[in-house]
Amino acid sequence: MERRRVVEETLEAGASVARVALKYGVNANQVFQWRRLYRDGKLGVPPDGAMKLLSVSVADDEEHPKPGPIEVVSSRLGAIHIELPGEVRISLEGSVDPTVVRAVLTSLRP
Numbered sequence: 001m002e003r004r005r006v007v008e009e010t011l012e013a014g015a016s017v018a019r020v021a022l023k024y025g026v027n028a029n030q031v032f033q034w035r036r037l038y039r040d041g042k043l044g045v046p047p048d049g050a051m052k053l054l055s056v057s058v059a060d061d062e063e064h065p066k067p068g069p070i071e072v073v074s075s076r077l078g079a080i081h082i083e084l085p086g087e088v089r090i091s092l093e094g095s096v097d098p099t100v101v102r103a104v105l106t107s108l109r110p
Contacts, residue, residue, distance in 0.1 A: 003034045003037075003038075003043055003044075004038065004043050004044055006020060006021075006024055006026070006031060006034065007031065007034045007035050007038040007043065008038075010031060010035060011035075017031050017032060017035075078093075078094075079091065079092065079093045079094075080092040080093075080096075082105075084108065088108060090104065090105075
């Protein structure tokens, strides 16, 4: 039995240490000890392609201020031409505020 394999099985989603220990015929306390060794990197060399954990530290917002808002400017200007029954024609070119478009189209309703 490979201790690393037993520990990794306990780390799967929904796994129970007690059930895994019972499956392999070992005491659950022993499996918890192996998990500590695994976490500390003392349970052998991980297999190729195994997940590697990175250390993380949390900093206060004051240490790293958030950047200000970013303005997105489209370099592509387009055109919209709308023809409605009754010879109503509307042409919109360049960047047009969507609220203005909505207001114009709403005003055309009878």
